[in-house]
Amino acid sequence: MAIGSPARSVTRPAPAPHHPVARLHVPNRSLRGEIRAIKVVWRRELIRFSRDRLRILTSLVQPFLFLFVLGTGLSKLVSTATHGISFRTFIYPGVLCLAVMFTAMFSAASIVWDREFGFLREMMVAPVRRSSIVLGKCLGGATVATFQGVIVIAIGPLVGVPYELTLMLEMLGLTLLLAFSITAFGVMAAARVSQMQSFMALMQMVMMPMFFLSGALFPVAGLPWLLAILNRLDPLTYAVDPMRKAVFAHLDISPVARHALDPGVTWWGWKVPGLVEAAVIALLGFGMLLIAIAEFSHAE
Amino acid sequence: MLLAARGTAPLSSLKGKLSLNERLTQTTNTASHLPEPPQGGPGIPAVSVHGLAKRYGDVEAVKGIDFEVRRGETFGFLGPNGAGKSTTISMLCTLVRPTGGSATVGGHDIVSERDAVRRNIGLVFQDTTLDGYLTAEENMRLHAELYGMPRESIAARMPQVMEMVGLWERRSSLVNTFSGGMKRRLEIARGLLHSPRVLFLDEPTIGLDPQTRNSIWTYISELEQDENITIFLTTHYMDEAEYCDRIAIIDEGEIVVLDTPEALKASVGKDRIQIHTEDDAKAIESLRERFGIEAKIVEGAVTFGVPEGESFVPRLFAELGQPIRAVSVARPSLDDVFMSYTGTTIRDAEATGSDTSRNMAKMMNR
Numbered sequence: 296m297a298i299g300s301p302a303r304s305v306t307r308p309a310p311a312p313h314h315p316v317a318r319l320h321v322p323n324r325s326l327r328g329e330i331r332a333i334k335v336v337w338r339r340e341l342i343r344f345s346r347d348r349l350r351i352l353t354s355l356v357q358p359f360l361f362l363f364v365l366g367t368g369l370s371k372l373v374s375t376a377t378h379g380i381s382f383r384t385f386i387y388p389g390v391l392c393l394a395v396m397f398t399a400m401f402s403a404a405s406i407v408w409d410r411e412f413g414f415l416r417e418m419m420v421a422p423v424r425r426s427s428i429v430l431g432k433c434l435g436g437a438t439v440a441t442f443q444g445v446i447v448i449a450i451g452p453l454v455g456v457p458y459e460l461t462l463m464l465e466m467l468g469l470t471l472l473l474a475f476s477i478t479a480f481g482v483m484a485a486a487r488v489s490q491m492q493s494f495m496a497l498m499q500m501v502m503m504p505m506f507f508l509s510g511a512l513f514p515v516a517g518l519p520w521l522l523a524i525l526n527r528l529d530p531l532t533y534a535v536d537p538m539r540k541a542v543f544a545h546l547d548i549s550p551v552a553r554h555a556l557d558p559g560v561t562w563w564g565w566k567v568p569g570l571v572e573a574a575v576i577a578l579l580g581f582g583m584l585l586i587a588i589a590e591f592s593h594a595e
Numbered sequence: 596m597l598l599a600a601r602g603t604a605p606l607s608s609l610k611g612k613l614s615l616n617e618r619l620t621q622t623t624n625t626a627s628h629l630p631e632p633p634q635g636g637p638g639i640p641a642v643s644v645h646g647l648a649k650r651y652g653d654v655e656a657v658k659g660i661d662f663e664v665r666r667g668e669t670f671g672f673l674g675p676n677g678a679g680k681s682t683t684i685s686m687l688c689t690l691v692r693p694t695g696g697s698a699t700v701g702g703h704d705i706v707s708e709r710d711a712v713r714r715n716i717g718l719v720f721q722d723t724t725l726d727g728y729l730t731a732e733e734n735m736r737l738h739a740e741l742y743g744m745p746r747e748s749i750a751a752r753m754p755q756v757m758e759m760v761g762l763w764e765r766r767s768s769l770v771n772t773f774s775g776g777m778k779r780r781l782e783i784a785r786g787l788l789h790s791p792r793v794l795f796l797d798e799p800t801i802g803l804d805p806q807t808r809n810s811i812w813t814y815i816s817e818l819e820q821d822e823n824i825t826i827f828l829t830t831h832y833m834d835e836a837e838y839c840d841r842i843a844i845i846d847e848g849e850i851v852v853l854d855t856p857e858a859l860k861a862s863v864g865k866d867r868i869q870i871h872t873e874d875d876a877k878a879i880e881s882l883r884e885r886f887g888i889e890a891k892i893v894e895g896a897v898t899f900g901v902p903e904g905e906s907f908v909p910r911l912f913a914e915l916g917q918p919i920r921a922v923s924v925a926r927p928s929l930d931d932v933f934m935s936y937t938g939t940t941i942r943d944a945e946a947t948g949s950d951t952s953r954n955m956a957k958m959m960n961r
Contacts, residue, residue: 328743335740343728413724420690421741422713 332423333431340402340435344442351443354401358394358447361386362454378552383454385556388538389511391447391466392473392531396506398443399474400498402436403481407494410485419594426588429482433584436478437471444470456542465541472573473534476580483583486590505531516558527560533576536560537569639702641666641793641825642687646696649682656682658848659696664793664841669819669826671839675937679848680829684797687827688718701792714742717786717794721801723778727771731762731781734770735788742789756784759814776807783814787822794818796828800835812838833929842929846937856929863927863935866904869896870911871921881915896923 344350366383373382409415418428448466452458481498488494508522509531518526526532536559543557560567642664649657657679664670674680685691687700689709698705701715725734735757739749757763760780770778779799786794799815800808812835818824828839836842836856843853852859872878878897882888890899901907904924912919 325743331740331743335737339726339729339733339737342733343726346728409726412727413720413722414726416690416720417724417726417738418741420688420713420718421738422710422743423741 329423329427332421332427333434336418336428336431337435337438340405340432340439343405344402344439350401354394354398354443355446357397358390361390361393362450366390366454376555378549378555380546380548380552380556381455384456384542384546386512387451387454387456388542389506389509389535391444391470392509392511392534392538393506394447395440395444395470395474396477396502396531399436399440399477400481400502402439403432403478403485404491404494404498406432406482406485407488407491410489411491419591425592425594429584429588429591432482433475433478433587436481437475440474440478441467441471444474455546457545459545462541462545466538469534469538469541469573469576472576472580476530476576476583479580479583479587483587483590486587486594505529508532509535510560511535514556514558515560527562530576530579532560533567533572536567537572540569639666639699640664641668642670642698642700642827644683644687644696644698647683647686647693647698648695649679649686649691650694655848657686657693660845660848660850662843662850662853664825664827666792666825667819667823668840669815669828669838671836671842672827672829672845673836673842673933674829674845678845678937680845681797683845684795684827684829688716688795689713714789715792717789717791719779719782719786719794719796719799721798723782725770725778725781725785728769730767730769731757731773732766734781735766735785738785738788744789752788752790756787757781759787759817760784761810776803776811779803779807779811780814783811787818787824790822791824793825793827796826798829798831801831808832808835833933836929844933844936851936852932856932859932860927860929863931865900865902866907866927867898867900867925868904868907868911869893869898869923869925870919871896872915872917872919874917877917878915881917885914885916886911 362383366381366386370377370382377385406415409418419425421428445467448463448470456462484497485494488497508525508529510526511531515523515526515532515536539557540559543553560572640663642662644660644662646659646661647657648655648659660679660683672680672684682691686693687698687705689705689712692706700712703711703715705712726737729737732753735753736749739753744752754763757766760783762777762781762784765773765777770781773781783796783799786796796815800811803811815826815828816838819826830836839856841853841855842859844851852862854862870878875892875897879890879892882890882897882899888899888901890897892898904926908922908924911922
């Protein structure tokens with residue numbers, strides 16, 4: 296392979312007169328080739344998502360149900376505990392995470408379809424690294440899920456979350472991070488699970504507990520010890536908490552209310568900063584990406 | 596790598612700028628001036644297989660096979676299901692790692708130079724590998740990007756291959772709206788997009804109507820002529836195997852025979868001659884006396900076997916000593932060939948498959 300790269304250049308001493316060596320039609324593996332592969336796999340996700348209007352719509356149903364049905368329904372019941380803050384505002388960060396999580400997972404699930412419909416094979420036999428395919432897929436899923444997140448961010452004012460540039464950027468950044476990590480998780484799982492039914496069952500089994508334990512619907516301080524442990528072990532906690540911190544930082548509320556509703560995640564009494572929480576999500580996502588790449592690289 | 600590049604370079608540099616025929620002449624001219632490269636040159640076979648083996652646990656799916664496919668030939672790979680056909684093709688396409696032996700495709704080793712092999716081959720599988728939610732053109736473009744084709748050559752090459760299979764007009768339609776035959780045609784076009792040197796077709800016409808089968812064979816023969824491409828195909832249809840330059844029959848993981856269809860049929864032995872006469876009993880008698888041939892009545896005609904039946908017919912008319920109303924000479928068909936080498940017709944082989952080890956191998960192939 297050491298002499299592989301010169302083959303791509305056009306200028307090379309001709310072996311015989313009049314015959315400069317033209318380059319290979321399909322060039323050797325190169326960084327540029329890998330980037331093109333990542334880009335095209337990413338673009339495919341976007342094209343497919345944009346064609347699937349029904350999916351865009353249906354994936355908005357769940358967050359709306361949580362915000363406007365559950366949120367509104369429960370607000371009377373919990374009004375004394377929320378110190379005048381709308382319950383909808385309180386659960387908004389969690390619901391945003393939920394919307395992103397589901398969309399990302401559905402994007403990852405498409406790998407299972409791709410296998411069933413054979414398209415995965417087309418990608419697996421291409422002369423590019425499998426890591427490029429997996430990365431493109433994860434980036435595609437992340438983009439699609441972020442887009443879904445943007446819609447939920449856009450409806451923020453309806454539940455008392457203001458339009459403020461810094462807040463929106465913070466939420467967008469966290470959304471992107473979460474979307475990428477969840478897609479990586481889904482792709483990792485899809486490498487092992489080859490049937491759609493099993494994959495969907497697995498996802499339900501993983502996502503609902505993750506959502507309920509994450510503190511999306513309750514403050515994470517003063518929990519019974521078992522719930523507290525499970526909450527701290529739940530990766531989604533580290534997406535919901537910084538999201539809530541960001542939202543509450545932009546709300547004009549009393550210190551008492553802030554303390555009650557946004558206590559922040561603690562590790563043995565240490566209040567974990569938002570950046571550390573974001574780093575947890577990023578690290579987990581990166582780790583799962585590596586596992587996914589390894590799994591697909593070994594698959595025949 | 597460098598030298599291998601030279602083998603394919605002249606063709607690729609001209610792609611798209613010239614018509615098929617012009618390109619062909621140009622290519623051969625250019626190629627003839629080049630000193631023969633040690634790899635990938637005209638002297639090197641398109642596919643070369645030595646002792647290639649694949650074992651799944653206890654099952655030996657492929658038991659160390661050897662064969663060569665020449666450049667520019669259409670090579671048929673036949674065998675009952677589970678005989679090791681798909682495993683062999685998957686190994687040559689670098690999808691499955693062999694457990695023994697070696698093979699090169701386009702002069703590149705299938706294990707150590709996987710990428711080089713992949714760049715030089717086109718694949719059309721039995722099952723579709725298109726994305727139905729994308730348009731035909733988007734599928735093609737995706738392929739071009741994955742294979743890192745230079746942008747300018749995409750623009751030239753894509754209409755060419757899509758027109759060849761008659762789908763250029765339908766390029767903006769979603770693939771899901773295509774019929775089975777259209778999908779297969781699109782896959783063939785896609786397999787050709789990056790100008791592969793070897794095109795692997797795994798059952799290219801299975802499940803298609805006769806008309807589509809015909810048109811697919813038209814493309815295949817066009818390819819052979821215009822692009823000087825090597826075609827490696829598997830098929831279940833014996834009438835299609837006739838189109839191949841050479842045929843290998845694989846059974847239970849071993850190649851039982853490899854030759855041209857003509858030679859294979861000849862190896863089965865005699866042509867079958869049937870004659871109609873006024874007096875069949877007398878004809879049988881004279882055949883025994885004058886030619887030393889044992890004939891019998893089959894389907895109401897005097898039937899016997901001779902080598903080289905066509906040249907025997909004039910002698911028959913001259914020397915039989917009685918008028919012949921009609922004569923027919925039938926060559927042994929490839930069905931007969933398949934039967935004599937594998938002990939079963941290809942259809943029976945498909946239908947039963949009671950052999951457990953075969954079934955196992957088939958499952959592993961999935």
